Amino acid sequence: MDLRSSDEAERTPLRSTASDGLKIVIVGGFGVGKTTMVRSVSEIRPLSTEETMTRAGVGIDDAGGAEGKTTTTVAFDFGRISLNDEMVLYLFGAPGQQRFWFLWDRLFSGSLGAVVLVDTRRVQDSWYAIDRLEHHGMPFIVARNHFGGPMPELEDLRKALDLSDDVPLIDCDARERESSKAVLIALVNHLYRLSTALEGAR
Amino acid sequence: MMSRPVDKEDPDRLYIVTGGRSRVDESSIDLVSLIVSECDPSPGMQSEHVKILRMCHNPTAVVEISAELGMPVSVVNILLCDLLDTGRITARHPSTAPVKDKLPDPATLKQVLLGLEKL
Numbered sequence: 001m002d003l004r005s006s007d008e009a010e011r012t013p014l015r016s017t018a019s020d021g022l023k024i025v026i027v028g029g030f031g032v033g034k035t036t037m038v039r040s041v042s043e044i045r046p047l048s049t050e051e052t053m054t055r056a057g058v059g060i061d062d063a064g065g066a067e068g069k070t071t072t073t074v075a076f077d078f079g080r081i082s083l084n085d086e087m088v089l090y091l092f093g094a095p096g097q098q099r100f101w102f103l104w105d106r107l108f109s110g111s112l113g114a115v116v117l118v119d120t121r122r123v124q125d126s127w128y129a130i131d132r133l134e135h136h137g138m139p140f141i142v143a144r145n146h147f148g149g150p151m152p153e154l155e156d157l158r159k160a161l162d163l164s165d166d167v168p169l170i171d172c173d174a175r176e177r178e179s180s181k182a183v184l185i186a187l188v189n190h191l192y193r194l195s196t197a198l199e200g201a202r
Numbered sequence: 203m204m205s206r207p208v209d210k211e212d213p214d215r216l217y218i219v220t221g222g223r224s225r226v227d228e229s230s231i232d233l234v235s236l237i238v239s240e241c242d243p244s245p246g247m248q249s250e251h252v253k254i255l256r257m258c259h260n261p262t263a264v265v266e267i268s269a270e271l272g273m274p275v276s277v278v279n280i281l282l283c284d285l286l287d288t289g290r291i292t293a294r295h296p297s298t299a300p301v302k303d304k305l306p307d308p309a310t311l312k313q314v315l316l317g318l319e320k321l
Contacts, residue, residue, distance in 0.1 A: 011270070013260035014236070019294040021234025021263055022314065041321065047269035051276060073274070078265055083317025090234045090263060107233055107275070110298055112306055112314065139305065181321050188315050195305040 012044050017085045024184065025092045025108050027133070028117035029125030033145045033174035034093030035077045037117065040180045042079025042091060050075045051103050074100050076107075091184075096129040104136055113191050114140040115183055117174065120151065123160050130161060141168040141190050143183045220280045231279050236261035236294040250281050251290075258291060 026034045038046045053072045077093040092108065094100060114133055118126045126142070133140045144157060151171070158169050168190050173179045238261050243252040254267060268278045285291040298306045 011257075014262065016260055018236055018261040021232065021236055021294075021296045022298060023234055023296075047266065049265060049269040049272075050274050052274045078269075080263070080266075081317070081321065083314060087313060087317060088234070088236070088263070089314065089317070090265065110232060110296060112298065112311070177321075181318060185315065185318050188311055188318060191305060192308055192311045192315065195308045195311055198305055199308060 014080075014088060015082065015085060018082070018088050019086045020088070022083075022087060022089045023092065023108060023111040024089060024187065025094050025111050025114045025138075026117055027094050027096050027114055027129045027140075028145075029096050029119065029122055032117045032119045032122075032125070034117055037115075037145075037172075037174035037180045037183070038077055038079040038091045038093045040175060040177045041081060041184065043082060044080055046077045046079045046093070048075055048077045051107060053099075053102060072099055072102075074103055096125060096132075098128070101132045104132070108138075111138065113187050114138050115187055116140055116142045118142055118144045118157070118161070119147065120144060120157065121147070123157070126161060130163070139191055139194055141170065141183075141187045143170050143172045143186075146171060146173045220277055230295075231264060231282055231293065232296050233265045233275060234263045234296055236263055237267065237282060238262075238292050238294065239290070240292055241290050251285060254281060254285060255290065261294060 026037055028034050035046055050073050053074070074095065076095065079091050081089045081091070083089050094108070116126055116129050116133070130140075130142070142161065142163060144151070144154070154169055154171065158165075161169075163169060168186055170183065170186055172183045237254070237258045239255045239258040241255065243255045247255075250271060250273075253271060257267060257270060264278060264282065265275065267282075268275045271278060273281075282291065282293070286293060298310065
């Protein structure tokens, strides 16, 4: 009980005027720095929670290995940024693994957009995430997280990811607040361009 | 807070807190819907309901409630539906309602940019 009450004391409440929650999802493989990025810009210590998928849902999942299980659990981290008196942006760090995508619609439909965080040592981990985001019609940018050492040219990475020219590709250091902030701004600028182009076409 | 992994937990507990229900009108509650208490807990109320009412004196997102209670989002949604039905809480839903293949309007995105630049 003591633990619980100290947890509650630590919570940073939102302003009473907060009325509009927004979502951005950071997708990437294990250890790529999703939580690090959430932590570097969040106004709260990153929290984690879970969603479960019951047997009915698992039936659609023909990924294999799920047979005989009654529930599948996916864990994800999140943080938040109060943008103004009303708007609160929630940042989710989501695992790119296969079973996660079965929960995408339930959890992340209505997201503004996504950041695919790439570790150049494991580029292939990102292929599936990019494919699924395209499938869900979710706009995204790709950010390469620096792990030190020499880095290949970004354009070579674009080729390796088979990424079209209209998807922004940038470098970042997820440990740095300014760098992570620049990634989010790059995503929202990209969304803004897409959205104004769409308005103009109407 | 380290919550226990749900899938290693006694399933009876989650069954009991939801009264055995497993379906809820999920389209009504978003992960980032902000929940606000409209009353104080009353005696005899289910402990999870009490915790939610205490937590939501200030607006609190569904996903934060889920993390604090250490319960999956779908279970929390069921608990929230009970409280919504009886008027004990209200929900402020996101303005960017999920519409497939539709981008948020430029005005909203401009607000987001301004907020991020101030960080």
